[in-house]
Amino acid sequence: MKVKINGKDAYYTSSGREIDKNQPTIVFVHGSGLTHVTWVLQTRYFAFHGYNTIAVDLPGHGESEGPALNTIEEMADWIADLINSLGINKTSYVGHSQGCLVGLEFAERHPDKLELLALINGSLSMKMNSELLELAINKDQKAVDLMMDWVHGPLGHKGGHPVPGLSHMGMGNQLVSSNNNGTLGVDFNACDQYTNGEAAASNIKHPTLCIIGKHDKMTPKKVGVELASKIKDSKSVILEESGHMSVLETASDTKNLLKDFFRAHRNAS
Amino acid sequence: MTDPKTYSFNTKTLHSGHQPDKNFGSRAVPIYQTTSYLFQDADHAAALFNLEEGGHIYSRISNPTISVLEERVAALEGGSAALATASGMSAMSLAILNICSAGDHVVSSSQLYGGSFNLLRLTLKRFGIETTFVKPRDTEGFKKAIQPNTKCIWGELIGNPGIEIMDIPEISKIAKEANIPLMVDGTFNTPYLCNLFDLGADIITHSLTKWMAGHGTSMGGIIVEKGDFDWTKGNKFPTMTEPYEGYHGLSFAEEFGPAAFTMRARAEGMRDFGPCMSPTNAFNILMGIETLSVRMEKHLSNTQIMLDYLINNQNVSWVNHPSLPDHPDHKVASKLMPKGAGSMIAFGIKGGKEAGHAFINALKLTSHLANVGDAKSLVIHPASATHSQMDKKSLELAGLTEDMIRFSVGLEDMEDIMTDFDIGFKASQRPRLVASK
Known part of the structure; x- marks a missing residue:
């Protein structure tokens, strides 16, 4: 589906379902150089179990018109504009990697629009390796290759995708390569420059779930734990077999954690 | 800056797609000789049928032994996904039928295995899919043969049995210009001799029965998807882009992106046509690939x-x-x-x-x-x-x-x-x- 945000095409998928204003909504925001496809093993469940799901392509990614946004703050405002344009007043937010920084900033800038927050493979800041950043800015394929190495844990490297026949490395490579037109470099730079994570995390009052990958090399376990420690009402879970791609490497575990988190808070309310 | 530490070709032939068995520590890929799989509960069953999560339902659709083979070949080819089939011919049939319907057209090399040639010349014609054959060296001929309803170009890198070579990079340019996928049967070259995706193919098929298995014991085929073909461009591929009633309005391109072709071929092709591989054959083929x-x-x-x-x-x-x-x-x-x-x-x-x-x-x-x-x-x-x-x-x-x-x-x-x-x-x-x- 496409809507206009600031005069540009903005793409999201709701898993083929109409948005029902009587249902709660969850926005899913992908990581650097990725797209909405990252979320397919979570979004389809929620879309068919009483939620509106909005899995976005950030500007310049996938089907959304460019250019890519330069800062995490701009991305957070873009998410707010998107849900406004869909007539949604409040949403829960699930972010992966860079999407976690956007989530922290969304909570900071638009707290009244947020219900529940889930941060997967996140951290308070994401200082980039300077050579990797330069490779991505120069649209060098080596940036994608290095990223595929670092984002996948032992499971992703060897294989055993939850969906029969799919390759973690192959899928990831294609998704990121499709955005290695400069967008990946802009994303990495936005992550590198973002400094408000700790302050934003400290201000969050919303119930928050942090999912951490034991084998994560991009946002290692200790920075995931640190992120959770700064958020008052947070719960953290470490996935033993996951690298940085918990949404795919341990897709069912991730989905079940989200399911339990949303169900518990929905029942409570 | 260090180089990426991803597995190289020979390591992939031995390891890709397989996590050693957690129950018994079996180092070899187990043969899961079963038709079906226990659901955890009613919700789990519903989620699997609605493609909400990955897993196995029935071995016509997927099987754990066969999945290892699929991931291994996808890894060797550098593709995003793969679907194993009963034979090379069923891989070809499914690949074409995945995007072609009555009224559509294929441009094909004339240098094909006899079964492939007759599938295009006679059998698909009965279902309203016409083919124009072009000699593989006639690069310009491929361009001229493309019609508004052409959905793909088909060929073999090493033609059977005349051993003409199809200039894949040149034909790929023509396919890209026409916004149609180039599908190449890589049986005679295997991923060892060349990477067809790097040369410009969008979809690769193999008869795994041949060099990949290598011992003349087991029938098998496979479709491998590179993952960067834009099915949405030009509204030319409705099976990839339009909501599919069979799965609650699912659009394969939208939901599965780089694996859309494979997911459609499995969800519809294996469900409805059903040319599934035997798990034992998958095991035999995996043994062959280990020494490719x-x-x-x-x-x-x-x-x-x-x-x-x-x-x-x-x-x-x-x-x-x-x-x-x-x-x-x-x-x-x-x-x-x-x-x-x-x-x-x-x-x-x-x-x-x-x-x-x-x-x-x-x-x-x-x-x-x-x-x-x-x-x-x-x-x-x-x-x-x-x-x-x-x-x-x-x-x-x-x-x-x-x-x-x-x-x-x-x-x-x-x-x-x-x-x-x-x-x-x-x-x-x-x-x-x-x-x-």
Whole structure:
């Protein structure tokens, strides 16, 4: 589906379902150089179990018109504009990697629009390796290759995708390569420059779930734990077999954690 | 800056797609010889059927042993996803039917395995899918043959049995310009000789029965998807982009992106046509793939020995292999397959059809059968066997002659094969009761 945000095409998928204003909504925001496809093993469940799901392509990614946004703050405002344009007043937010920084900033800038927050493979800041950043800015394929190495844990490297026949490395490579037109470099730079994570995390009052990958090399376990420690009402879970791609490497575990988190808070309310 | 530490080709042939068994620690890939899989509860069943999560339901759709094979071949090809099938022919049929419907059109190389040629020429035509055949060296001809309703270009890198080479990078440019996928049967090259995705293919199929399995024991095919073809461009591929009633309005391109083609082929193709591989065959093929590199090296070196032998044999009128300098495609073959252009040799016997029959009948070691890519050396006379259902005009279009022997070079000591061939050639040149035409 496409809507206009600031005069540009903005793409999201709701898993083929109409948005029902009587249902709660969850926005899913992908990581650097990725797209909405990252979320397919979570979004389809929620879309068919009483939620509106909005899995976005950030500007310049996938089907959304460019250019890519330069800062995490701009991305957070873009998410707010998107849900406004869909007539949604409040949403829960699930972010992966860079999407976690956007989530922290969304909570900071638009707290009244947020219900529940889930941060997967996140951290308070994401200082980039300077050579990797330069490779991505120069649209060098080596940036994608290095990223595929670092984002996948032992499971992703060897294989055993939850969906029969799919390759973690192959899928990831294609998704990121499709955005290695400069967008990946802009994303990495936005992550590198973002400094408000700790302050934003400290201000969050919303119930928050942090999912951490034991084998994560991009946002290692200790920075995931640190992120959770700064958020008052947070719960953290470490996935033993996951690298940085918990949404795919341990897709069912991730989905079940989200399911339990949303169900518990929905029942409570 | 360090280099990426991802697994290399030979490591992938042994490990990709497999996590050792958690229950018993089985190091080898277990054969899951089961039709179906227990659901955890009703919600789990519903989630699997609605593609909300990955997993296995019924072995016609997917199976854990076969999934290892699929991931392994996807990894070797550098694709995003793969779907294994009962045979190479079912892989081809599913791949084409995945995007073609009645009224659609295919442009194909005319140099194809006989079964593939007849699928396009006769069978798909009955279902309203027409094909225009173009000689593989006629690059411009592919461009001219494309119509508004053309949905793909089909071909084999190493044509069977004429061993013409299709210039994949050039044909790929034409396919990209027309916004249609280039589908290439890579059976004769395997991922060891070249990476067809790097050359420009969008979809690769294999008959895994041949070199990939390598031992002539098990039937199997596979479709591999590269993952960067834009199905949404130009509204040309409704099966990929339009909501599918069979899965609650699912759009495969939207939901699965780089794996859309594979997901549709599995969800619809395996569900409705059902050409599933046997788990035991998947295990056998995986065993073959573990030694792909070492076998292919030996296939290539033995091919060179046999080429030298055949070229210098007075009973041979011609020898056809792309590694020979006088082969019309030698230059492009060397460029696309620098390690070597495979282990299929075609040659003509002096004395024509009858001499060919006498040669084959006299062989004691080399096997006369309808297969290629076995560890054992194989021969056949295509005009009377694999391509016998083709009329004279079709034979000419496929580049076949009646004196042609197709030789799949095996892994034996080639001295023994040469001794066997000497016996065959001697028999071929004996005076016959029926004179050659």
